[in-house]
Amino acid sequence: MSGPIVVDSVAALRAQIRDWRREGLTVAMVPTMGALHDGHISLVRIALEKAERCVVSIFVNPAQFAPTEDLDKYPRQLARDLDRLRETGAHLAFTPTVAEMYPAGFATKISIGGPSAGLETDFRPAFFDGVAIVVTKLFLQAAPDCAVFGEKDYQQLCVVRQLCRDLDLPVDIIGGPTVRDSHGLAMSSRNAYLGEAELDIARKLNAVLRQTATELASGADEASATGEAAEALVRAGFRKVDYVAAREAVTLRPWRGDRDGRLLAAAWLGTTRLIDNVEILPAPE
Numbered sequence: 001m002s003g004p005i006v007v008d009s010v011a012a013l014r015a016q017i018r019d020w021r022r023e024g025l026t027v028a029m030v031p032t033m034g035a036l037h038d039g040h041i042s043l044v045r046i047a048l049e050k051a052e053r054c055v056v057s058i059f060v061n062p063a064q065f066a067p068t069e070d071l072d073k074y075p076r077q078l079a080r081d082l083d084r085l086r087e088t089g090a091h092l093a094f095t096p097t098v099a100e101m102y103p104a105g106f107a108t109k110i111s112i113g114g115p116s117a118g119l120e121t122d123f124r125p126a127f128f129d130g131v132a133i134v135v136t137k138l139f140l141q142a143a144p145d146c147a148v149f150g151e152k153d154y155q156q157l158c159v160v161r162q163l164c165r166d167l168d169l170p171v172d173i174i175g176g177p178t179v180r181d182s183h184g185l186a187m188s189s190r191n192a193y194l195g196e197a198e199l200d201i202a203r204k205l206n207a208v209l210r211q212t213a214t215e216l217a218s219g220a221d222e223a224s225a226t227g228e229a230a231e232a233l234v235r236a237g238f239r240k241v242d243y244v245a246a247r248e249a250v251t252l253r254p255w256r257g258d259r260d261g262r263l264l265a266a267a268w269l270g271t272t273r274l275i276d277n278v279e280i281l282p283a284p285e
């Protein structure tokens with residue numbers, strides 16, 4: 001099987017997509033920062049089911065990293081990523097440079113509200129504005145019919161939906177389920193930072209969240225259940241817990257127990273920050 005077409009300029013991306021459009025083909029997009037794992041690949045598979053052509057962007061977006069974060073050490077492995085995309089059947093990899101996405105003099109910001117309030121934003125204040133600018137650019141560059149984002153980054157998925165609604169970006173946003181290892185750990189490019197002992201601890205995050213979501217679904221008090229979850233994570237070996245919080249599944253406003261919820265968490269293992277989330281499904285009356 002031949003590999004994906006690889007383009008690194010917006011002009012070449014547009015030219016290829018124009019050709020596909022002339023042939024009447026539909027286009028799905030999967031934005032990524034590369035270091036592709038089975039989670040990303042599952043989104044590519046969904047994209048291939050939803051449209052006739054699949055574009056995967058690979059771009060480590062500096063706008064969503066704070067100066068203290070891991071931009072420089074974030075894993076980059078383009079050759080391996082392209083192999084995986086070839087195996088999966090993706091049609092095009094868009095691999096722009098920072099200068100292509102943010103040429104000298106770039107001066108536009110997007111400030112996004114709604115579901116971006118709290119959770120990640122309390123700890124990474126500029127993160128979603130950085131996500132919003134890059135996603136908006138990618139959508140304007142590729143003009144896909146639909147784009148697939150992982151539930152792994154649940155708040156991000158809600159923020160991207162809000163962005164498309166607010167800016168009339170005509171892109172159907174599809175959420176893909178979180179892909180986990182056999183111990184329940186959500187796959188993440190950042191798991192590559194973890195040693196064996198840390199992986200053992202990391203694998204407790206999902207178990208604690210599932211247990212807490214079950215308690216919440218059966219009516220447990222939210223403050224005490226989430227507080228106990230944070231304590232359990234520290235006991236398991238996490239250095240610090242940024243948050244464990246129950247939110248309404250769509251708006252991400254505080255969960256009131258009467259509709260579908262989502263339990264979200266972020267916690268530190270050494271210098272690595274992990275996030276995860278699970279559904280809270282209240283038992284039917």
Ligand code: AMP
Nearest residue numbers: 032033034039149150152153178179187
């Ligand atoms: P990233 O490369 O981390 O920016 O992620 C690119 C896309 O892959 C985002 O939509 C993520 O939510 C999604 N993703 C990352 N990890 C997983 C996973 N374990 N399962 C499903 N989707 C994922």
